[in-house]
Amino acid sequence: xxxxxxxxxxxxxxxxxRPSNGxxxxxARSRWSELEDWRYTIAGPLDAIVKxxxxxxxxxxxxxxxxxxxxxxxxxxxxxxxxxxLAAKVEGFQPASAAEQGDIAYMxxxxxxxxxxxxxxxxxxxxxxxxxx
Numbered sequence: 001x002x003x004x005x006x007x008x009x010x011x012x013x014x015x016x017x018r019p020s021n022g023x024x025x026x027x028a029r030s031r032w033s034e035l036e037d038w039r040y041t042i043a044g045p046l047d048a049i050v051k052x053x054x055x056x057x058x059x060x061x062x063x064x065x066x067x068x069x070x071x072x073x074x075x076x077x078x079x080x081x082x083x084x085x086l087a088a089k090v091e092g093f094q095p096a097s098a099a100e101q102g103d104i105a106y107m108x109x110x111x112x113x114x115x116x117x118x119x120x121x122x123x124x125x126x127x128x129x130x131x132x133x
Contacts, residue, residue, distance in 0.1 A: 007120050011050045014113035015043045019106050028103030031093045038086040041065065042079055042114060049121040054128045072129050076122040083118065087111045 023029035048055035058066045058075060069075050090107045093100075 007117075007124055008050050010113070010120055011043075011046055011117045014110060014117040015039060015046075017110070017113075019103070024099035024102045025097065027096070028093065028100050028107070031090075032103075032107055035086060035089055038082065038089065039114075042082050042086065042118070045075060045079065046117055046121040049125050049128075054125060072122050072125040075125065076118065079118045079122070080115075083111065083114055086114075 023032075045055040045058050048057065055075070058069050059071070061067075061069075066078070069078050087108075090104070090111055093104055093107070095101045095104050
């Protein structure tokens with residue numbers, strides 16, 4: 001259960017945390033808000049793994065999000081693909097002040113935390129997948 005508790009903590013930190021002292025600039029806060037759909041798309045399968053112990057629903061879907069996702073490895077690839085796109089959008093934000101430098105550092109830290117959450121959740125999903133065979 002320690003792994004589950006740690007995964008839940010890592011997930012919450014990656015997807016639900018806010019800057020400890022608030023955003024330094026409205027422009028950066030706005031950029032992060034614009035990326036909300038990306039964050040929710042990535043978070044969906046991870047949330048199922050954390051809260052339900054697995055994300056079996058993604059393997060049966062054949063839609064624009066999960067076509068070709070048939071096992072934990074292909075899910076990991078898809079999530080990392082989406083994360084790379086999110087990271088590129090974060091990097092597209094060009095800080096124009098010291099305050100915005102702090103904000104982009106925060107956004108980058110969330111992207112790194114999301115990668116850690118993906119890796120840990122996929123490891124849990126691999127274990128579930130193997131136990132079901």
